[in-house]
Amino acid sequence: MAELKTLEDYRDEIAQCVRCGACQAHCPVYLETGREGSVARGKIVLAAAVLDGEVELDERLREEISLCLLCGSCVVKCPNHTPTDAIVGVLRRQITETHGLTPIGKGVAALTGSKSLIKTLLKGADLLSPLLFKKIPETSGLRLRFSPELLRERSLPPIPERNLFARVPELLEGETDKPVVGVFAGCALTYLYPQVGELLARLPHSLGYSVFVPRDQGCCGMPALSSGNGPLIDKLAGANLKAFAGRKIAAVLTGCASCHGMLAGHSAEKTGNPFGAELVDIHVFLAKNGLIERLAALPKWKQRVRVTYHDPCHLHSAGVVRQPRDLLRALPQVEFVEMEDAGLCCGLGGTFTAAHPGLSRSIGDRKLQGLQASGATLIASGCPGCILQLQDIVDRAGLPVRAVHTLELIQQALSESPQ
């Protein structure tokens, strides 16, 4: 396993930036702040200055480097495809090495680095329960990451009693002539939205595949990347690799865009696809397996609900744009409409929302105009992080809109009778 890259390894990529400023049009943070240090170009110039020893990793620099959602919008739109997200990741690791983890970074390490803590925190518990927080030491970063004050400001789903692993067996046996596919659920689909995680396993199973949901899988490492924790990225990648190593699988399916982005992109920086099997977003998988045609053939419902779609950044940048829409359009109970700025980031950005809650909310609120104009009452997406944030956005605005995972609507079409 090669080492994680250093800033020096990115010298050529840093030189690719010609300072044209095109990233300004696409950076969710810059659109809010209007400050040059927020945007990719400014960060690349700072990275060059760090490389050449022209600037210290001082407080001001650390603040600018923290102002990035790692959404990748700038990379996609950059004429030279300068990998600013990866370079910010390296800068954050360098900052952590010299200055230690931020309190939020410590919280991430405690939470995502230990499965038992996640379980303790989430298992049947009310996240807002002061009792829960009494069990967490004053000094723990968890208090900052999930402090009652912070959580009270946002809408959260009730935490289900049974997590994903209590809902599906480790192996769902399918038809003998069909291969085994793995499911990488990620933290959110395991604990926060296990009903969606279950669909991630059950829908491929219903298509005849055997589905492997290894119990030892853990966090994808995105929060660790976001907080600049190199050793934790390594540890999680190693654990996940081991979890899937036991069985020959044809593909690893994800239903969380951030996990997909981390495993396919950021993690690939080091190991290539960690699983040795193709990593496939569930929308792409279902589209390939003829589900669009099957859904389109179902009798249309009389009462259809108007649905729009939000592009998660990490599906958008992976080029997964068409399949979720085609699936939604095919649904018999859905009237699909596009909304303006469907591809604009929701503002969650892993640990960004904890570090910059006000900015995270104002970035998210940019979704409202397009959403309202679309007249949709459901907003579907392919990332539990986006869904969490979108629900918070509409709730704060008092809109009668519900955020759902595309898979939930697919399941409804397949299981309920027309209305």
Add this chain to the structure above:
Amino acid sequence: MQNDQLLQQLADIVGAANVSASAVDRITHSFDATQRQCLPDVVVHPGNAEEISRIVRLANAQRIPLLPRGAGSGFTGGSLPVHGGIVLVLTRMNRILEIDVDNLIAVVEPGVVTGRLQKEVERLGLFYPPDPASKDFSTLGGNIAECAGGPRCVKYGVTRDYVLGLEVVTPTGEIIHTGGRTMKNVVGYDLTRLFVGSEGTLGVVTRIILRLLPKPEARKTMLVAFASIDGAAEAVSAVIRGKIIPTTLEFMDGSAIDCVRKAAPLDLPLDCRAALIIEVDGDLSVLDSQVDRILAIIEPLGVLETRVAATSEESEAIWKVRRSVSPSLRNLNPHKFNEDIVVPRSKVPEMIRALEAVSNRYGVPIVNFGHAGDGNIHVNVMVDLAEAGMEEKVQSALHDIFRATVGLGGSVSGEHGIGTAKAAYIGMELDPPTLAAMRTIKKALDPNNIMNPGKIFLEDQPEPGATAG
């Protein structure tokens, strides 16, 4: 210059959160799209004209250089703080104050991004035509400072043709108002035009009154492939001579096409050595006949293939070819010298031949593309500066290119401005009395030369009125 007292004075005006002398902020405001870097001493984000007026008075009293900055996306160094000092970043002043549908006027602050205004007025069935390639991120303040153009200028003109009035903080801190809200206005000197294209050397624009048009009903895009560069260049002149003014008339030469082809598969005949992208707009009913007339005019000039977009997706595919030229140039050589010369439209064929001659003379690749319909050609001399003697070679080639341009009655910059990048060539185009008149204006408005110093004029030239020697 960097003293705590000044920082405190600035903080008293705009608030501490909007003043910084940190290394980080100085570095992130040290560049524009020219690849040069010059550190400012202080970065200030003012919120209104009154604050700017107070800052300018302060700077003028203490003889501190000061320059306004929008998106910092200029190509000629207009927002480089070559003498340090204070950078006034205007991105906080980003309100669209008014869109007046009865009078076809918009009133905006300088930090509004051009593309955002266009989107907002188009919602109301109106149209703001200037469309520099940077429109999705460059600001209207910056567009006014540089008098930005764009592909649509063939038919619609440039930024100056849409500016009716300005509020400006002068280099001595006065807040003045030029022009107004009417189409006609001959009261006093036309100061509006003076400030448009002044590259931030005469003042800071703080409010802008823009003229709008009704949005054209439809547009039609076509891509025409030519067997020779001459054919395409002749076609540009022929279309204009045929008394048709298309919305855009973009040109790509053989090397531009080769660059695009290297980067991605390109659906153009292999023997295509030049291409035009022509777009017409207006009432749907007249578009087809306009397309037919254009095609009839250019047909005899070695046309290999014509593709008329039937859908907006096909139109987008054509424009994608044009947009992919710039990023693909790196495949040729690492360093790009990008000039935006302009010649009278009838001289486009001669200019193209002159560029070929320069390329052959120095053995350097020159890629040409751009808004040929208004005579504006983007000339890209692509070299590897690591090669011995290349720097001198490039300078000689550029010199010859500008000489040829001016010789054909053209101009060394159509839309990028002079800044620092072209200051050496301004004397080639402007005679000494004209230059002196310009410097007299600068001296009158900015007696202490604090407003964006080191731009447009070469600094070793004597001040107007100074005795020679």
